[in-house]
Amino acid sequence: MTAVDVRLDHLAIATRFAAGPEHWPVAPRFNPVSRWYERLHVADDHEVWLLTWLPGQSTDLHDHGGSAGAFHVFAGSLTEDTVTTTAGGSPHLTGRELGEGAGRRFSTRHIHRITNRSSRPAVSIHVYGPALTTMTRYRLGRDGLEVRTVEKAGVQW
Structure with a gap:
């Protein structure tokens, strides 16, 4: 079995x-108006x-400005929605629930929305590499x- 290089494995870093x-x-901390977030660590x-999520709190559909990454659900559960297009069909959202202890890696081109659809607060750890500089927010239309x-880091968040 090959050892995982945690310097490159964003999910391993989140899990650690x-x-x-x-x-x-x-x-x-929990904010009743919107999800709360704080940077824990930065490296080269x-x-x-x-991040913390009260029931019903979510992100918009967004990317990570070319950064790859991962997230790990520390407590509670979160649902990740991604855009799916079937052959000849319209694009739609496909959801996947991730419970406590679950995690997900994503590529530099990943677009998703995360929502706490449960009745309990949730806490998650997110790792981005390289560090976020921009995030594009999207709307899913018919086409x-x-x-x-x-949005630019340091300006809008």
Whole structure:
């Protein structure tokens, strides 16, 4: 069996951070208006974020500006929706629930939406490499994805 190089495996990094919450520089907080997030760590080739989600809180459909990454559900459950197009069909969202301890890697071209559809708060760890510089937010129209906004790190978040 080949050892995983955790410097390059975003999910391994997220899982490692999830295993040591006592080392997080900040404790999770919950905001009743919108999801809460705080950067836990930054390195030359990646960054790590802590996010909290009350029931019903979600992101818009978005990408990560060319960064690859992963997320790990530390507590609760989250649903990830991705855009799927069937042969000859219209694009639609396909959801996948990820429970506590589950994780997901994604590529530099990944577009998704994450929602807490459960009745319990959720906490997740997200890793992006390289660090986020932009995020494009989308709307799913009849003809496919339409760009709504492009946000810049340090300006809009």
